[in-house]
Amino acid sequence: MTIDILTIFPEFFTEVFDFGIIRRAKLAHIVEINIHDLRDFASDKHRMVDDRPFGGGDGMVLQAQPIFAAIENLIGTCERENYPDGTKVILLSPQGRVFKQSVAKEFADELKHIILICGRYEGVDERVNDALVSEEISIGDYVLSGGEPAAIVLVEAITRLLPNALGSETSAENDSFSDALLDCPHYTRPADFRGMRVPEVLLNGNHAEIEKWRKEKALEKTQKIRKDLLKGVDSE
Numbered sequence: 001m002t003i004d005i006l007t008i009f010p011e012f013f014t015e016v017f018d019f020g021i022i023r024r025a026k027l028a029h030i031v032e033i034n035i036h037d038l039r040d041f042a043s044d045k046h047r048m049v050d051d052r053p054f055g056g057g058d059g060m061v062l063q064a065q066p067i068f069a070a071i072e073n074l075i076g077t078c079e080r081e082n083y084p085d086g087t088k089v090i091l092l093s094p095q096g097r098v099f100k101q102s103v104a105k106e107f108a109d110e111l112k113h114i115i116l117i118c119g120r121y122e123g124v125d126e127r128v129n130d131a132l133v134s135e136e137i138s139i140g141d142y143v144l145s146g147g148e149p150a151a152i153v154l155v156e157a158i159t160r161l162l163p164n165a166l167g168s169e170t171s172a173e174n175d176s177f178s179d180a181l182l183d184c185p186h187y188t189r190p191a192d193f194r195g196m197r198v199p200e201v202l203l204n205g206n207h208a209e210i211e212k213w214r215k216e217k218a219l220e221k222t223q224k225i226r227k228d229l230l231k232g233v234d235s236e
Contacts, residue, residue, distance in 0.1 A: 002032045005151050006070050007118040008049055010037045012148045025165045041069040050121055059122035067128050086112035088134040092147030093119055096136030108161035118147030180229050182222045184214040
């Protein structure tokens with residue numbers, strides 16, 4: 001998969017993708033991540049990418065021209081209906097579809113090329129949305145100064161679901177939210193720490209009992225912390 005990120009602050013991403021799973025996935029050519037300075041696509045000598053909104057109001061708005069030029073450079077077209085199969089242009093925005101594990105899996109399974117537009121200021125010229133954007137995505141019901149932190153979240157969540165990105169084929173399947181439940185509790189050595197013992201079921205080597213215990217604890221934890229996730233889930 002190729003992920004291109006359009007931003008006016010490319011330095012925001014310095015080294016952030018050079019650790020852990022993402023670094024290994026990059027070295028294994030599972031994912032390619034490119035950071036693009038939106039100012040490189042501006043048409044004037046001052047490399048302007050923003051301007052005041054028509055109709056007045058506070059703040060500045062990212063201009064359409066640099067974003068159109070960047071998309072055309074990356075895809076070869078500014079016509080959304082002519083994007084190659086498996087390609088999506090995503091605007092990171094608090095107004096978009098909320099990003100969840102199921103969305104990350106959808107993107108990991110179906111897409112080959114993702115372009116992330118990091119909004120800033122008061123937003124992006126609406127003509128970008130009208131003509132270029134495949135979908136708006138939000139990482140939550142709150143407002144950030146820009147889309148850069150959201151881009152990092154998407155890259156992390158999607159990359160770890162790509163084939164061979166994780167050391168274990170079942171690691172992603174057991175994560176929280178993968179089956180609409182939170183993850184079960186985990187323990188490691190020592191078995192007794194300051195009088196707090198690891199549940200005996202995890203020490204007996206009976207994998208069927210361990211699996212049953214994990215499912216019960218995952219359900220119990222979800223009921224306690226995120227009951228909203230249980231709508232439509234069979235608790236048996």
